[in-house]
Amino acid sequence: MRAGQGVSKLGLMVMLGLWGCINCDIKPSPIGAYAHGDIVIGILGSVHSKVNDLQGRIRPEMFTCTDFDLIPFVQSLAAIHTIEMINDSGFLPGIRLGYAMCDPCVHATQALHCVEHMLSVNGTLPVLSDYSDFRSPVKVFLGERYSELSIPMARLLSIYMIPQISCTSSAPALSDKLRCPSFFRVIPSDVYQTKALAKLMARFSWDWVGVVSLDDDYGKAALENFLLDAEKEHVCAAFQEVVPHYLDNKYTKQRIKEVADHIRSSTAKVVLLILRPEHVEMLFEEMIKTNTSLTWIASDAWSATRNLMKIKNINKVGDIFGFTFVTGKIPGFEDYLQNLRPGRGARNDFIDEYKQMRFNCSPDPLEANDDYLLHAVDVTEAYSQRVAVYAVAHAIKKLLQCNDTACSGDTNLRPWKLVEILHELNFTLDSQTFFFNQFGDFENGYDFIMWKKEGDERVPEVVGKFLIKNGDVEIYDQKILWTNSSVPFSRCSPSCPPGSVKNISNVACCYTCTICNEGTYTDKWDQPTCQKCPNNTWSEKNSTECKQRTVLFLKWNDPYPIALMVGAAIGVLLLLISLILYVWHKRTPVIKKSGFEMSCLMKLGLLISFGSIIAFIGRPNIHLCRAQQIMYGLGFTLCVCCILIKSFCTFLAFLAFDIDKQHKLRKLYKPTLIIILVNAGQGLICAFWLIFASPDIDLPSTQSMFINLMCAEGSIIGFAVMHAYIAVLAFVCFLLAFKSRKVPQDFNETGIIIFSMLIHLFVWLCFIPIYITKNEQRPIVQASAILVSNYGIIFCHFIPKCYQVLWEKTENSLSAIRQRLFAAVKASVPS
Structure with missing residues (x-):
């Protein structure tokens, strides 16, 4: 999903305190770095991130590129360093790999111009009816970094079936072998990254998120795939904002301000940014102005960009998470960067330009060196360049039938033969096994990182991972320290506790909680429907379980x-x-x-x-x-x-x-x-x-x-x-x-x-x-x-x-008593 990770030329000057070199005269050249070899590898890396005056262009003149970007510069150096290490190791006995590097300046037309220039023979690009026997000067291409550029490159190279291997272009369209049959990449497709992003949001119960993306092919595809994956995980987009991908677009800054206002007014507290680092930097500056603190999810395009981690007041923007491709350490690369110079017989105008900027246009800049690049860029991110170059080397070794002492094949090989070999390739590097799937992609996975606070800056730390074979996000909860000590809340509606259900509104993630009626229950959070109680059980309203009914009848002790x-x-x-x-x-x-x-x-x-x-x-x-x-x-x-x-x-x-x-x-x-x-x-x-x-x-x-x-x-x-x-x-x-x-x-x-x-x-x-x-x-x-x-x-x-019986008997008894008394009295009276 790489949309760009750059440090502008002016930004680099400010960091280095080198204002005196702003007017250094850097003239563009189609081939900015070159080393002779028996087999030449073409390298396309957007060392500059802008092309001046694109909107006013009316003539087919050369492009003027600006804003030196350290990250692609270091990545291109990693590819060159790996090529030189292979040459020195004798991996291809009797064969020397060369390279030719061109800077597309993050512009698709310039990328096509680079490819055209590298494929030309005697200054002319041949037009043939059958290219099966076409033996181009460049046998394989590395790059481009951005999907927006890799897509037109892949369509052009498919004419010749010349293999192209990218280390960062992750747009799903590049997996289509009908349109891009000779394209390969040593990273997964964005199809998996958007799944990982949706799984991550579901893992933290963030079902109400904002999305900001670019208007290029990569941004559109990433947004479309994310929305599909999010729907499966019951995650909804509170808003979808799109910004121009060209940095020199006169509406870009205004659009960024509009997006910032929308983010502030939204109820979503988690925002996914499918942008380049330059766009993110402008957006964060807008957020910092108003002390807006949210949770930001980074696409791999900017998730590990060091200069963003050093933005002034970066700690005010809130928590930042993201996915990065699996990284690693390149043997000897750090020493190479500290003693930076072109190899024997090689030319590298980009090293010259960097040193002129770094050392203030001094008279002898080419001899000056320091460890600045080791601190300004995460050099482990360039590991995929090492993997890509070794993939090419293994394919060449198999095609040329190399053994421990010699290679018997013709070095003026037909490039299309490498395509078939790359599809079948399975090689081991640094104790890891690598291979391309049927779509020409790697299927390893991603590291899940969090930008942790370190003073006034941020540093990345791996706090989880997403393995494609498992299809789920694994989180190291003990490593995550939230800004507010708890998982942030970003939902359209509050969770419905057990005993209630979601009454969905027009938007799937927006609902009201309705308590379950008698005879029904829910025992989990956010259930869609109440479950009926099984036989001989019942529940009151708002119940989380069913209980055995109490049998009532007229009991003897009631x-x-x-x-x-x-x-x-x-x-x-x-x-x-x-x-x-x-x-x-x-x-x-x-x-x-x-x-x-x-x-x-x-x-x-x-x-x-x-x-x-x-x-x-x-x-x-x-x-x-x-x-x-x-x-x-x-x-x-x-x-x-x-x-x-x-x-x-x-x-x-x-x-x-x-x-x-x-x-x-x-x-x-x-x-x-x-x-x-x-x-x-x-x-x-x-x-x-x-x-x-x-x-x-x-x-x-x-x-x-x-x-x-x-x-x-x-x-x-x-x-x-x-x-x-x-x-x-x-x-x-x-x-x-x-x-x-x-x-x-x-x-x-x-x-x-x-x-x-x-x-x-x-x-x-x-x-x-x-x-x-x-x-x-x-x-x-x-x-x-x-x-x-x-x-x-x-x-x-x-x-x-x-x-009556008792009364009659009593009357009769009293009457008899009275008669006897009367007789007794009468008898006692003298006559």
Whole structure:
């Protein structure tokens, strides 16, 4: 992704304090460095980063290049040094490698001019119909540094199939072997770097980032690939700004200021810069003016640029991270830089220019040396130049069939033959194995670096890595010291904690947090949807887990079941006491008039009905569910049936003055038969109910943490008919009693029948809506209704009779006592 790493000529002067050389006369030359050899390697390195007056260019005249850039200068020196070391080592016995270097000045047209000049024969670039036998003066090219320049170079060289090996151009387009069949690079494609950038942002949960890129081919491709990779990692671009890649563009500085304003106003706190160092320097200066501190992510184009690390007040801009290509140490290179001079028989105008700038245009600059380059540039970044030159040397060695003593092949080789060899090449250098993949790329990976503070400057430190084979970013967390002691926050929306989900808006990374409803949950941060609770579990709102539901039923130790049991027990006790009194005083007029046998049957029915209440308590099962309904239905039917007989008897007495009607109805008065038939009718209803849709356990799908375990009616028709049957009997009793209310007092039980039946009908009339609407309270409501109905019978029919029996007995006893006392008193009085 190299977009440029430069130190301007003026900037270098300021650093060195050498203002006197600003007007040094440096005249451009097509070939700036040259050394003769049996096989010549072309080197293209943009030692100058600007071309003057591009916008006013109207004639095909030579370009005027300015702004000496130390980094490509050192990289070109690394390639030259490696070539000289190979020559001195005898790696290619009997063969001497030469080089020719041209400066494209970061301009594609000038790069093509360099290639044209290097390929020319006798000052002319031959035009042939078949280039398979074309033997160009330069057999292989190293460079260019920038993808913007490497792309047109690769298209031109593909005509001749002359291999081109770049150490820094990483645009994905260069992997297209249909368009760039002879292009190779000793670095990965930007396809992987953008993946690494997206993985990095996802690793730190930065899903809302700004992106600033160049408008050239490299910048456009890098931006497009990053956006695709970011989408896969759920990272969104808060803004996308583009700046001109030509530094001498008159709108560049103005555009940088506009971008700076946009960055300040954005909510994104992390910004990816796919720029050249010169653009970054201008942008950082704008940020420093307003003390704007953010987290910056550097593309490999400027991630290790030393002069940026030394910008005044660089520590004010915030944390800076980036990816760099894998670096290394070049044996003997540091000594070479400290004793810098062209090799024997070689020419290097770039060394001359550097020394004139460095040593203030002194009369003997070529003899002057120092270690300045070792401090101004990270020389380990030039390691890829060593790898590229050795790749060429290994390919030549194989093509020329070299052994330990000689090479038998023709040095005037056809360049295209090297292309096939490079595709198959696999060589070892410095204990590492290198090879090109099918796209002509290396697939090693990147180092992840952080610019750590060191006084007023920054220094790079490796704090992680991205290996292409693993496809993930490995972070050395213990090495990262954040500016604010914690990972910076850069998200469009705050994280949604467990128990909530993201409610996505129009932008994928912008959302609101919505809590999970009952029955759903999330147990992780930033989940897209709530998960449903599995069977037999439930959750409240905003839950992070599902819990086993609490099963609710009328437990024996709960207050209301205790009240029901006490009520039923008291009712049974009252029945037993009244039964004892009825048996003990069955010959009394009161008991005889009320009908001893019928009263006993009524008590039996109520006793069974009270038993049904006990069936409502405890964990329901199918047997209890059946018992609840059948016991009440049969028991209370028996009780009401006996009351019906009493009502009928009273009604016959009422018809005493209508002998004919009384005589007809008296034929129907057969108590035993009535009891059997009426109860048999209820028995049939219950039988059909049990057979076709029996009451059973109800497992409701309630939307709560609690399962109200209760009995279901089975067939609502059976349930309704059973209760309606009793209600009809009660209503008939009520009508007969009401009709007979004027019967003489000695036979009159109409009042208690009317009142008891009204109680029953009223209770069950109220039961219907309550039973329907209060689903969870059905057992309590029905048990209470049964209890009230039973007590209505007891207090209307039995308690008054017991009271009368006891009162009559008491009156008789008192009367006997009074008579005996009166007789005793009378006997004691003298006659």
